[in-house]
Amino acid sequence: MAKEPMLKFVTVGRDMPTKRSAEDRKDDFLEIYGEFADEKAKEQASRCSQCGVPYCHTHCPLHNNIPDWLRLTATGRLKEAYEISQATNSFPEICGRICPQDRLCEGNCVIEQSGHGTVTIGSVEKYITDTAWEEGWVELIKPVIEREESVGIIGSGPGGLAAADRLRRAGLKVTVYERSDRAGGLMMYGIPGFKLEKDIVLRRVKQLEDSGVEFVLNCNVGEDISFDAIRGKHDAVLIATGVYKSRDLKGPGSGAAGIVRAIDYLTCSNKLSFGDEVEEFETGELNAAGKKVVVIGGGDTAMDCLRTAIRQGATSVKCLYRRDRANMPGSQRETQNAEEEGVEFVWLSAPKGFTGDPVTGVMVQKMRLGAPDASGRQSPEVIEGADYIEEADLVIKALGFEPEDLPALWGVEELETTRWGTVMADFTTHATNLEGVYACGDIQRGASLVVWAIRDGREAADAMVEYLDQSAAVAAE
Incomplete structure (x- = not known):
């Protein structure tokens, strides 16, 4: 009788890929986690309990068939594991790197709930597809039938690229319009290399390009080409712009030099990794070297800014967040990585204003958690008389993102939006x-995770194919 290859969580402990030491990794922008070796990937995959109701699958926005590809990995059938993984996820190697697994699949793993430590799903997912690239299993898209219809996609972030992948597989002509100089959107310029090295994204873009997807870069819709012109050129159009308008801070001194937006700071850093010249870095405006840095916010973007400032050589890096650690929206794993690298978290603290121009400090109000708000989270309340000044030479606002006013920017007032400014769509x-x-x-659901954008892009692509099929059927009558 064959030995059961799974359910080894009782005898095999949870293990992550080797993580580089904080001292080693804080001097560069390379990924901090190593790669599983084949035997280690098999061992960790074999810890899966193959439970009857897989909560990892349920809590994954893409509903990846996680138990299936874990079992295939554990039994050495890695190519099949890749095929199962790729069937539900356009970019598994990207999700394996940047998804907050501790809040999604791994956080809901049955054996995690029973105290045995979660299966390291993200690391195995990354290993499967990285191996697939190395072995040549990732092939160009070759549609069974080439269709005459064309689709225009505005934005080349995760949603736009996932849709491009799906639409091209359906045989459609696909053109992606991107206002930046490189495709990839948030994955290219918003996420630092220590979480997602850029050749991983470029590799996927090249695969799409070599498969027939056309990329029109440095193309700002509303300026370089009108939205109506895009609609006129294509049989269907997908808006996948993301949300890039930064939420702002008010209060005395909020307009001082040295107070910058997170997206500008991260974009500058990522452009430098390509060897680009960035004037704002050269002048010191977006350079943390030798400065006391304060980042305001508690999400994943704040974590990215904090850890980037460490790598740029800041003398001190502090994070102000108005709630406590337990109520922080960002990944706990990222918070731990930031602390290891030298970031100091100042919990229950909110900015009231700023001193100096250029900025010399943040006026901080100390907070306590009061009654829960409508969402169930405890609302922060100001502690009177506990204000103080936090010294700062560079303040980075990482308070989240809002949608731009697309109807006004694109001259298409008839496009319906929600009261939050997102595009209203089914x-x-x-x-x-x-x-x-x-x-x-994000332009439909508001600022969210890359994995949700991939799901939305795939769903939208399938709906667009159905729409074009129906249009073709009507035209044929």
Whole structure:
């Protein structure tokens, strides 16, 4: 009788890929986690309990067939594991690196709940597809039938690229319009290399390009080409712009030099990794070297800014967050990584204003947690008389993102938006109120995770194919 290859969580402990020491990693922008070796990947995959109701699958936005590809990995059938993984996820190697698994699949793993330590799902997922690239299993997209219809996609972030992948597989002509000089959106310029090295993203972009997807870069819709012109060129259009308008801070001194937006700071750092010249870095405006840095915010973008400032050589790096650690929206894993690298977290603290111009300090109000708000989270309350000044030469605002006013920017006032400014679209088909126009990702749901954008992009692509099929059927009658 064959030995059971799974359910080894009782005898095999949870193990992560080797993590570089804080001293080693804080001097560069390379990924901090190593790669599983084949035997280690098999060992960790074999810890899966193959439970009847897999909560890892349920709590994954893409509903990846996680127990299936863990079992295939454990039994040495890695190519099949890749095929199962790729079937539900356009970019598994990216999700394996940047998904907050501790809040999604791994955080809901049955053996984690029973005290045995979660299966290291993200690391195995990354290993499967990295191996697939090395072995040549990742092939160009070759549609069974080439169709005449074309689709325009505005934005080349995770949602836009996932849709491009899906639409090209359906045989459609796909053109992606991107206002930046490189495709990838948030994955290219918003996420630092120590979480997602850029050749990983470039590799996927090249795969799409070599498969026939056309990329039009440095193309700002509303300026370089009108939205109506894009609609006129294509049979259907997908809006996948993401949300890039930064939430702002008010209060005395908020307009001082030295107070910058997180997206500007991270974009500058990522451009430098390509060897680009960035004037704001050269002048010191977006350079943390030798400065006391304060980052305001508690999400993953704040973590990225904190850890980037450490690598740029800041003399001190502090994070102000108005709630406590337990109520922080960012990944606990990222918080731990930041602390290891020398970041100091100042919990229950909120900015009241700023001193100096250029900035010399943040006026901080100390907070306590009061009654829960409508979402169930405890609302922060000001502790009177506990204000103080936190010294700072560079303040980075990482308070989240809001949508730009697309109807006004694009001159298409008839495009319906929500009261939050996101594009109003059906959450199943992603269809907007305009004929043949769809929306996906953050511009539809608000600032969210890359994995949700990938799901939205895939869903929107499938709905667009159905729409074009119906249009073709009507035309043939």
